[in-house]
Each structure stands twice: as structure tokens, then as C-alpha cells.
Amino acid sequence: NAGVTQTPKFQVLKTGQSMTLQCAQDMNHEYMSWYRQDPGMGLRLIHYSVGAGITDQGEVPNGYNVSRSTTEDFPLRLLSAAPSQTSVYFCASSYPSGLGTGELFFGEGSRLTVL
Amino acid sequence: GENVEQHPSTLSVQEGDSAVIKCTYSDSASNYFPWYKQELGKRPQLIIDIRSNVGEKKDQRIAVTLNKTAKHFSLHITETQPEDSAVYFCAGNQAGTALIFGKGTTLSVSS
Numbered sequence: 001n002a003g004v005t006q007t008p009k010f011q012v013l014k015t016g017q018s019m020t021l022q023c024a025q026d027m028n029h030e031y032m033s034w035y036r037q038d039p040g041m042g043l044r045l046i047h048y049s050v051g052a053g054i055t056d057q058g059e060v061p062n063g064y065n066v067s068r069s070t071t072e073d074f075p076l077r078l079l080s081a082a083p084s085q086t087s088v089y090f091c092a093s094s095y096p097s098g099l100g101t102g103e104l105f106f107g108e109g110s111r112l113t114v115l
Numbered sequence: 116g117e118n119v120e121q122h123p124s125t126l127s128v129q130e131g132d133s134a135v136i137k138c139t140y141s142d143s144a145s146n147y148f149p150w151y152k153q154e155l156g157k158r159p160q161l162i163i164d165i166r167s168n169v170g171e172k173k174d175q176r177i178a179v180t181l182n183k184t185a186k187h188f189s190l191h192i193t194e195t196q197p198e199d200s201a202v203y204f205c206a207g208n209q210a211g212t213a214l215i216f217g218k219g220t221t222l223s224v225s226s
Contacts, residue, residue, distance in 0.1 A: 035216075042204060043159065043216040045215060050212055059215065103149070106159050
């Protein structure tokens with residue numbers, strides 16, 4: 001199993017450009033999520049999905065869109081990039097147990113710089 | 116929604132000492148409290164977790180305790196080693212699904 005795969009690993013954008021961060025998992029996990037990590041701010045939840053066709057907003061959803069057309073893929077779209085979106089982005093997935101949330105498996109991260 | 120507060124933000128200990136990191140949460144419906152370790156330049160990885168029907172869990176040198184009444188949980192690392200140096204994150208699950216993380220604690224273990 002490859003686990004959680006994110007692409008690209010590095011990206012530089014100009015203000016106003018749009019782009020999509022790709023995330024795929026091969027573990028048949030129902031739950032997928034996107035976080036951004038900024039110094040001193042921890043991991044902040046952007047959007048998450050509990051299954052194909054279902055998405056919900058997290059703590060910092062503004063400026064980002066997601067969709068979940070398949071169990072495997074959960075792309076994150078930046079509609080009009082701003083310097084405040086410069087960050088490291090992590091995709092994560094888990095297979096919820098009967099008691100709720102299970103262990104999150106993270107991708108390697110995508111470092112995005114917006115000039 | 117869930118709000119998770121973590122402290123201290125930095126912690127320095129001597130090798131062999133114990134380290135304790137504390138977190139509080141706001142959502143009384145949260146039932147899952149994991150701890151993640153992130154080494155520099157790496158992805159976060161789960162080190163231990165606890166569910167709301169358990170008060171304490173131990174795995175070798177690390178342990179987690181949960182006080183549901185007070186809505187706080189703690190990570191305890193005994194006999195610290197230099198390789199324990201990393202950023203540690205606690206989390207709680209909002210509405211039983213989405214994990215909300217604390218801001219992290221940078222642990223430095225000096226030999």
C-alpha cells in the first residue's frame with residue numbers, strides 16, 4: 001500500500017492564480033481531511049469528508065473548495081490564491097471504528113508559497 | 116465546535132527526566148483523544164490515543180490520562196531520550212468525526 005499520496009510536494013503560485021492539491025489513498029478509508037500547518041498555529045482543519053459525495057467545512061474553509069466523487073480521492077482547490085494561503089498542507093485519512101474516529105494517516109505534505 | 120487548548124507551547128527537559136503535556140477540550144461529545152508526534156520536516160504520526168470510556172492508557176514510556184469531568188487529558192513521557200525531541204499535538208474529535216488539534220508543544224530533550 002502506498003498509503004496517502006499528495007501531489008505536488010512543492011508549488012509556487014502568484015496571487016490570484018488557482019490550483020488543485022491532489023490527495024489519494026489506497027486503504028479504502030471512508031474519512032478524509034485537509035489540514036494546513038503554519039508556525040505556532042498547529043494543524044488547522046480546512047475541509048473534511050466522511051464518505052464519497054459528502055463534504056463539510058472545518059475551522060478555516062474560506063478560499064478553498066473540495067469534492068469527494070470517489071472513496072480514494074479528495075482534491076483541495078484554491079480558487080484565487082492569496083499570500084495568506086502560504087502554508088504546508090496535509091491530507092489525512094482514517095477508517096472510523098465503531099466507536100468513532102480512528103487513527104489518522106497523513107500524507108507527506110505539500111508546501112505552497114503564494115507570492 | 117470543538118476547541119482544543121494545549122500547554123506548554125515549549126518544554127525543555129534533561130535526558131532521563133519526565134515530561135508532561137496537558138490539553139483541554141470544549142466539546143462534551145468528543146470521545147477520542149489522540150496524541151501525534153511530528154519530527155522536523157516529517158508528517159505527524161500517532162503515538163498513543165485514548166477513548167472516553169477509558170481513564171488511562173500506557174505504552175512503554177508513554178501514557179495518556181483522561182479526566183472527562185474536567186475535560187482535560189495529558190501525555191506523560193518517562194525516562195526521556197534525545198529522540199523524543201519533536202513537536203507533540205493533542206486532538207479531540209468534533210461531533211465524533213473531525214479531529215481538531217491543539218497548537219502543539221515543542222519538546223527538547225538535552226543529553
